[in-house]
Amino acid sequence: MRHRHFFFLFIFVSAVFLHGKTWVVKTPTLAQIITAAEPFDTIIVDGGIHRNTPYEIRKPLVLIGENGPVLDGGGKTEILIVHHDSVVIRDLTFQNAGISFVDDNAALRIEKASHIRVENNRFKDNFFAVYLAQAAQCTIRNNHITASNIRETNSGNGIHLWYCEDILIEGNQVSGQRDGIYFEFVMNGRIRNNLSENNLRYGLHFMFSDTCEYTENTFRNNGAGVAVMYTEAVKMHRNLFVDNWGSASYGLLLKEIRDSEITHNIFRGNSVGIYTESSNRVMVSQNDFLENGWGVKIQSSSLENVFTANNFIGNSFDIATAGRQNHSRFDGNYWDKYTGYDLDRDGVGDVAFRPVRLFAYIVQQNPPALILMRSLFVDLLDRAERLLPVITPPTLQDNRPLMERVNPL
Amino acid sequence: MIKICELYKSFGALQVLTGVNLSIEAGKITAILGPNGSGKTTLIKSILGLVKPDRGEIQVGGEVLNGDCRYRNAIGYMPQIGRFPENLSMQDLMKMLTDLRGGVHRDENDRLAQFSLHQEMDKPLGTLSGGTRQKVSAILAMLFNPKILILDEPTSGLDPVASSVLKDTLVTERDTGKTVIFTSHIMSEVEELADVVVFLLDGKIQFHGPPDEILRDTGEANLERGIARIMQDRATA
Amino acid sequence: MRTIGKIIKYEVRDILRSKFVLFYFIFFLLLTEGLLRFGGGSTKTLASLSNVVLLVIPLMAIIFGAMYLYHSREFTELLLTQPVNRHQLFTGLYLGLAVPLGLSFGAGLGLPFLFHGFDDAGDVMLLLVMIGSGVFLTFIFTALAFWISVAYNERVKGLGISIVLWLFFAVIYDGLVLLVVAWFADYPLEKAVITFTLFNPLDLARILLLLQMDASALMGYTGAVFQRFFGSFWGISTAATALMVWTVMPFWMGMRKFTQKDF
Numbered sequence: 001m002r003h004r005h006f007f008f009l010f011i012f013v014s015a016v017f018l019h020g021k022t023w024v025v026k027t028p029t030l031a032q033i034i035t036a037a038e039p040f041d042t043i044i045v046d047g048g049i050h051r052n053t054p055y056e057i058r059k060p061l062v063l064i065g066e067n068g069p070v071l072d073g074g075g076k077t078e079i080l081i082v083h084h085d086s087v088v089i090r091d092l093t094f095q096n097a098g099i100s101f102v103d104d105n106a107a108l109r110i111e112k113a114s115h116i117r118v119e120n121n122r123f124k125d126n127f128f129a130v131y132l133a134q135a136a137q138c139t140i141r142n143n144h145i146t147a148s149n150i151r152e153t154n155s156g157n158g159i160h161l162w163y164c165e166d167i168l169i170e171g172n173q174v175s176g177q178r179d180g181i182y183f184e185f186v187m188n189g190r191i192r193n194n195l196s197e198n199n200l201r202y203g204l205h206f207m208f209s210d211t212c213e214y215t216e217n218t219f220r221n222n223g224a225g226v227a228v229m230y231t232e233a234v235k236m237h238r239n240l241f242v243d244n245w246g247s248a249s250y251g252l253l254l255k256e257i258r259d260s261e262i263t264h265n266i267f268r269g270n271s272v273g274i275y276t277e278s279s280n281r282v283m284v285s286q287n288d289f290l291e292n293g294w295g296v297k298i299q300s301s302s303l304e305n306v307f308t309a310n311n312f313i314g315n316s317f318d319i320a321t322a323g324r325q326n327h328s329r330f331d332g333n334y335w336d337k338y339t340g341y342d343l344d345r346d347g348v349g350d351v352a353f354r355p356v357r358l359f360a361y362i363v364q365q366n367p368p369a370l371i372l373m374r375s376l377f378v379d380l381l382d383r384a385e386r387l388l389p390v391i392t393p394p395t396l397q398d399n400r401p402l403m404e405r406v407n408p409l
Numbered sequence: 410m411i412k413i414c415e416l417y418k419s420f421g422a423l424q425v426l427t428g429v430n431l432s433i434e435a436g437k438i439t440a441i442l443g444p445n446g447s448g449k450t451t452l453i454k455s456i457l458g459l460v461k462p463d464r465g466e467i468q469v470g471g472e473v474l475n476g477d478c479r480y481r482n483a484i485g486y487m488p489q490i491g492r493f494p495e496n497l498s499m500q501d502l503m504k505m506l507t508d509l510r511g512g513v514h515r516d517e518n519d520r521l522a523q524f525s526l527h528q529e530m531d532k533p534l535g536t537l538s539g540g541t542r543q544k545v546s547a548i549l550a551m552l553f554n555p556k557i558l559i560l561d562e563p564t565s566g567l568d569p570v571a572s573s574v575l576k577d578t579l580v581t582e583r584d585t586g587k588t589v590i591f592t593s594h595i596m597s598e599v600e601e602l603a604d605v606v607v608f609l610l611d612g613k614i615q616f617h618g619p620p621d622e623i624l625r626d627t628g629e630a631n632l633e634r635g636i637a638r639i640m641q642d643r644a645t646a
Numbered sequence: 647m648r649t650i651g652k653i654i655k656y657e658v659r660d661i662l663r664s665k666f667v668l669f670y671f672i673f674f675l676l677l678t679e680g681l682l683r684f685g686g687g688s689t690k691t692l693a694s695l696s697n698v699v700l701l702v703i704p705l706m707a708i709i710f711g712a713m714y715l716y717h718s719r720e721f722t723e724l725l726l727t728q729p730v731n732r733h734q735l736f737t738g739l740y741l742g743l744a745v746p747l748g749l750s751f752g753a754g755l756g757l758p759f760l761f762h763g764f765d766d767a768g769d770v771m772l773l774l775v776m777i778g779s780g781v782f783l784t785f786i787f788t789a790l791a792f793w794i795s796v797a798y799n800e801r802v803k804g805l806g807i808s809i810v811l812w813l814f815f816a817v818i819y820d821g822l823v824l825l826v827v828a829w830f831a832d833y834p835l836e837k838a839v840i841t842f843t844l845f846n847p848l849d850l851a852r853i854l855l856l857l858q859m860d861a862s863a864l865m866g867y868t869g870a871v872f873q874r875f876f877g878s879f880w881g882i883s884t885a886a887t888a889l890m891v892w893t894v895m896p897f898w899m900g901m902r903k904f905t906q907k908d909f
Contacts, residue, residue, distance in 0.1 A: 245865040271866030291689070293863030314689055316863035336690060366827045368835040370867050371843065373860055374852055376701060377820035405686075420908070457727050459909040476905075478731045486727040492720035496663035497656075505656045509649065509728055533663075549724075 030071075031055055034063075045069040045092065054078040060086035065093070065121075073097040073107065073126070081109045088117045097126035099154045106131035106156070110138060118143060128156035129177065136165040140172060147176035152200045152223075157182040161189065169194060179205040180222065183212065192216055202227050203244070206234070214239060225250040225270060234260040244270040251292065254279040261285075267292055273315070276302045285309045286406060293317065294360070300325035308332050309406050312355065316373060319396065320360040326393035330355065334402040342403045353401040356392040358385035410435035410557060410588045411456060416465035418451055425451045427612035429465070433605075435556075438579060438589040440599040442636060443609035449592040450489065452609065453559055456590075457486055469557070482510070485555035489562045491546030495535025499526070499545050502534065506549060514552045521548065523574045540566050547575055551582070558582060560591040564598060576602060596633035608636060615639055649730055653738025658746055660718075666710060667746045674754025682758050687765040692772050695755065696855050699780045704787040704848055705812050707747060711791025712808045714743055716801040723909050732905045736792070740897060744788040748781040755780070772858040779851035785893045786847045787812070793900035796907060815848045823849075836871040847892040850885055 030050045033043055039059040047067035054077045057063070061084075069092055073079045076098040080089070087110075094107035106128035110116050114136040123129035123145040130140055140159055149155035158174035160182040161167060170192045174180040180196030183189055183206045191214035196203035203219035206212070206228040213235035219226045225244035228234060234257060241251035251270035252262070257279040266288045267273035273292040276282065277299040284307045289295035295315040296307070305328040312318040313336040332348070333355075340349035359378045363370050372378050385392055416429040425448045433439050443449050454460040456467060458474060458481065467474045470483060493502060507514045521527050524544040529537060534545065543566045550558060558579070564572040579589050579602060593599050599606060600620055608616035608623075616623060616639060623635040661667050677698065681691040715722075718739070725735055755777055764770055791808055798804040823842050827835055843849040856864065857876055864873040875881040 245862065245870075247866055247870065249866070269862050271862050291862060293860065293866040314693060316860040336686070336693075362824070362828075366824075366831050367867055368839045369824055369827045370863065371839050371849075371853065371856075371872055372820050372824060373856055373863065374696060374700065375817075375820040375849070376697075377817045377824070379697070380817065454909065459723060459726055461906060461908055476731075478729045481727060481729040484727070488720075488723065488727075490720075493724065494656075494660045494718060494721045496660050501656075501659070505652070506728060508652055509725075509730060 034061070037061060040086075054081055056081045056083060057087055058083045060084055062088040063090070063092065064088070065091035068093065070095060071107075073105075075099070078105050078109055079107045079126070081111060082113050082116055083111055085113050086115045087113065088119070089121060090117070090119045091121065093122040093124065094126060094129070095124040097128065099127045099156075101153070104128050104131060104156060104160070106160070109133070110135045114138065117141070123147075123158075126156070127154075128160050129158050129174070131157075131160045132162070132164050132167065134163045135161075135167070137167075138164070139168045139170070141168070142171040143173075145172065145174040145177065149176060149178075149200065152178050155200055157205070158196070158199065161186045164189065168192070173197075175199060179203075180219070181205070183207065183209040185209065186212060188212065190214070194218075195220070197221050199223065204228070206231065209234075213237070218242070219244070219251075221245070222249075224248055225253060225272075227253040227255070228257055228260075229253070229255040231256075232258045232260070236260070236262045236265060238264045239266075241265060241267045241273070242269055246271055250275045253277075254282065257282055262287060266290065267295070272297050275299075276305065278302060280304055282306075283308075287311070288313070289318070290314055294320050295355075296320075298322070298326070298328060300327070303327040305329070306331070309402075310334070311405050312336060313405070317357060317360040317363075319355040320364060321356055321393050321396060322364070324391065324393050326396040328396070330396065330398040332400045332402060333398055334405045335398065338401045338403075340401065347403050349401040349403055352397040352399045354386050354389065354392065354397045356396050357382045358392055361391050410470060411590075412466075412468040413452075413456075414466045414468075416452070416455060416467065417463045418448075418455065418460060419463060425612050426455070426462070426465075429609075429612070429614055431607060431614055431617065433588065433590060433607075435588045436583065436586050437604040438583050438591070438602050439605045439607060440603035441590065441592045441607045441609060442596075442599060443592075444640070447609045448612045449609055450561055453561055453590070453592065456559065457481070457484065482553075483556045485550035485553060485558045487543075487546045487550035487558075487560040487563055489565070490539075491542045491549075493534040493542065493545070496533050498531045498533055499548075500530045502545070502549065503552065506552065510553050515554045517548055517552060520551070520574070520578065524548065524571055540568060540571065543567050544571055547578075551578070555587070557588045558590065560589070562593060563591050564593070564595065596631070596636065600632045606632070608639065610640065610643060615643065649734045650738045650741070653725070653730070653735060654742040654745070657718075657739060657742030660721075661714075661743060661746050667750050670706065670747065671750035671754045674751055675757060678755050678758040682762045688759065688762065688769045688773075689765050692769055692776065693859060696776060696859060699755075699776055699783070700848060700852055700855070701816065703751060703780050703783045704816065705809075707744075707784045707787035708791045708794075708808045708812050709805065710747070711743060711788040712795040712801075712804050715739065715792055715795040716804065726909060733901055736901050736904045740788065740792055740900075744785045747788065748784040751780050751784060752777045768858070772855075775854050775858050779854045782889050782893065783847065783851050786889070786896065789893060789896035789900060793896045793903065796900050796903040815846050819846045820849065840872065840875055844884070844888040847889060850889055850892070854885065 029052050031052050034055060034057060037043055042062040045065045047069050049070045049072055051072050051074055053073045071079045071092060071094050073096045075096045079094045079097050097107040098105050107123050107126035109131045112134045116138040118140045119142055121143045125147050129145040132138060145158045155178040157179040158177035159169055163185045165187045167189045173195045175198045177199050179202045180199040181204045186209040189212040193216045195218045197220035199222045201223050203222035204226040208230050210232045215237040218240040221243045244251055249271050251267040251273045254276040259281045262284045264286050268290040271293040273289045273295045275297045278301045280303040282305045286309045288311045291314040293316050295312050295318040297320045300322045307330045309332055311334045335353050335355055338349055338353045340351040342349055358381050411433040413429055413431040416426050418426040441449050451460055455462050469480045472480055526544055529541055563575055583589050603620055606620050607614060620632055627635040627638040629635040629638055681694050685691055759773055794807050795804045843853055853876055
């Protein structure tokens with residue numbers, strides 16, 4: 001700070017002595033204003049590029065941008081750190097928060113604070129964009145977060161939450177980060193109506209965060225899709241999981257999830273729609289599984305999950321299991337591959353449907369066999385196996401396959 | 410007109426032609442005789458290029474056959490059994506062959522009338538009887554006024570009227586300078602028509618000359634007995 | 647060339663009158679129309695059609711091709727007594743059958759879609775690929791049929807061999823590939839498997855369809871090897887060349903036999 005004063009003095013002095021003019025520095029720096037402001041003041045940042053990062057807020061303030069102000073971390077530092085409750089950050093652009101391999105440098109860090117609102121900001125090419133640590137009762141809404149990193153190692157997360165409570169994340173767009181939205185040890189978080197796409201790793205990465213819900217989000221073309229792990233009582237409703245392609249990419253990866261609900265989601269064009277491992281008592285209903293490589297992949301360690309009233313249409317494989325074990329229940333789903341009949345016209349097929357193809361098992365054991373998909377030979381094998389299951393789980397069948405597709409709500 | 414030199418042909422182990430040398434004169438009717446399996450049809454088909462000889466040379470009109478198809482412009486052929494694309498009518502077939510041959514054919518109305526084929530012109534060939542199809546074959550063979558007419562058992566399956574018409578036609582054709590070659594089993598027919606008889610046995614030509622020469626050589630009263638005598642002599646020799 | 651054209655013209659006329667090609671066209675037309683109307687949208691219809699295309703086209707082309715050539719034996723002989731070269735005749739016969747078959751398949755499949763439209767843009771590409779590979783299969787299996795029926799005079803034998811050959815390409819070959827994959831599971835087999843597919847035209851056509859229909863699953867394969875190969879310019883060129891070879895080779899073999907054959 002001190003040398004900066006000298007700098008201004010230098011300009012002033014040189015102006016006086018060299019040109020004989022008087023220069024008045026009208027605008028104090030943003031940092032000075034933040035320091036000078038009283039609690040509950042509103043600071044309007046009127047345009048300009050502000051590079052004296054990092055800025056720190058240690059009192060309740062409203063910080064609003066007008067005419068496109070930019071806070072630039074110069075690729076070195078963090079940009080804005082909020083240490084106090086009741087702060088509003090709105091209409092600002094944050095860019096170039098520095099990449100660090102040691103610290104989680106963020107464009108906007110909210111540290112041990114509550115009642116923070118972060119709205120309508122833009123985040124460009126930051127390491128981490130919005131970082132909440134031990135925060136509560138915060139709202140992150142309508143922010144636009146982009147980055148253009150290629151490697152995971154020099155890329156941070158878009159919206160990162162660690163040990164938080166009662167957080168609403170709504171209407172944000174995140175792309176090009178490592179994980180679009182990251183939850184670790186979050187209670188009662190709500191993720192609504194966000195778009196998370198083209199992130200390097202997960203669109204949503206979600207761990208140890210009980211009783212959270214995410215609804216109406218779109219997760220598209222993320223490196224590994226969405227991962228939800230080590231959590232209970234998650235509600236996942238009306239989300240769109242699309243075009244997550246790759247051998248380790250999942251529309252939705254469930255690992256050690258218990259007592260959760262997955263309803264009214266659309267899984268379309270993913271390599272795997274849902275992959276579940278060691279997940280128990282998950283209710284999967286009224287979802288659309290469309291044109292995925294694998295609709296659902298279930299590891300045998302998953303218990304008592306229920307799949308009902310879902311549509312399985314145009315998937316290369318509807319269901320795949322790791323072995324002959326099956327501890328999940330399939331009941332009353334619509335399968336486009338079902339070829340049974342409905343003589344009593346009650347809308348339910350009269351013969352059960354076995355959604356696990358022998359070929360799915362073969363491919364699991366011998367991946368190159370995938371190239372034989374849609375071969376007549378493979379179809380014959382599948383038919384034989386369906387008639388008399390010897391390798392696929394005999395108990396995995398839908399006794400009430402629907403004749404008509406379940407209508408989306 | 411046609412010269413055949415040292416012609417050999419076998420189908421698998423079966424030797425069909427074993428060194429045929431033959432010269433067929435222009436402007437005459439040559440009958441090729443021989444028992445079943447003697448190689449008559451094979452010989453004819455060799456001339457037409459339908460069968461590829463193992464060895465030997467065939468000249469038609471002075472040109473050695475070498476895979477070029479143009480010499481067949483000079484040939485009209487009536488096969489033993491005339492089977493045609495079932496869905497085409499005779500009219501279509503005539504049009505098509507005319508088209509292939511380059512557009513001109515002679516007026517066959519008289520002959521169509523003689524064969525009473527006018528009513529059959531538009532019927533699909535598949536619906537026609539065997540005899541009628543033979544008539545169609547005959548018409549087609551002569552349609553382009555070829556210099557050489559080759560007919561394989563032409564009268565078999567024809568009714569007496571049609572048979573007579575055909576025979577008269579052959580004579581007329583010969584009289585206008587055409588070369589006619591036909592095979593037959595019916596000796597009376599051969600006696601009636603042939604200027605030259607070629608007798609084929611075991612893939613070789615046993616006799617080649619005017620029919621009276623056979624009678625003279627064998628001292629038999631008719632051709633049938635004469636041929637039989639040649640065969641018996643062969644068998645005992 | 648003019649002679650070939652004329653032969654094609656007459657053969658097409660003959661085939662059209664035989665009604666088979668008409669039935670063939672109506673079969674695809676009704677099937678496609680029925681699926682579009684009652685089976686759900688274009689995506690699902692195309693999925694069902696893919697199986698039919700891979701199953702029916704090669705079978706029909708090889709059986710009908712063989713039957714046709716046996717059936718037109720006398721016609722062939724008749725033409726051979728005319729001033730027509732054998733290679734002209736063979737080419738004319740081949741094109742005169744393969745082109746109407748290909749056209750009636752393409753039209754039967756395509757027309758209902760023109761009428762009903764598509765669910766999404768990807769389906770247009772899929773339909774085009776399907777028609778393209780179907781036409782290729784028609785040409786390939788007609789050529790195989792011609793080769794067989796020129797090589798074998800007995801029609802029962804020829805038809806038997808045709809059906810066995812179809813069975814080989816449609817079922818047995820893939821079974822053998824699967825065996826190899828299972829036996830040598832410890833080795834990296836991707837390149838070998840890709841090579842295997844080049845030797846089966848049905849597999850090639852099937853993979854072209856897979857790339858359109860099962861991209862999600864193919865991408866799920868480690869390294870997306872197949873997608874990457876057949877999706878690349880090099881891979882597409884290889885597949886296209888292989889299909890061309892598969893068309894030209896049996897045709898050429900048949901032609902060779904045909905020009906040497908005794909009638």
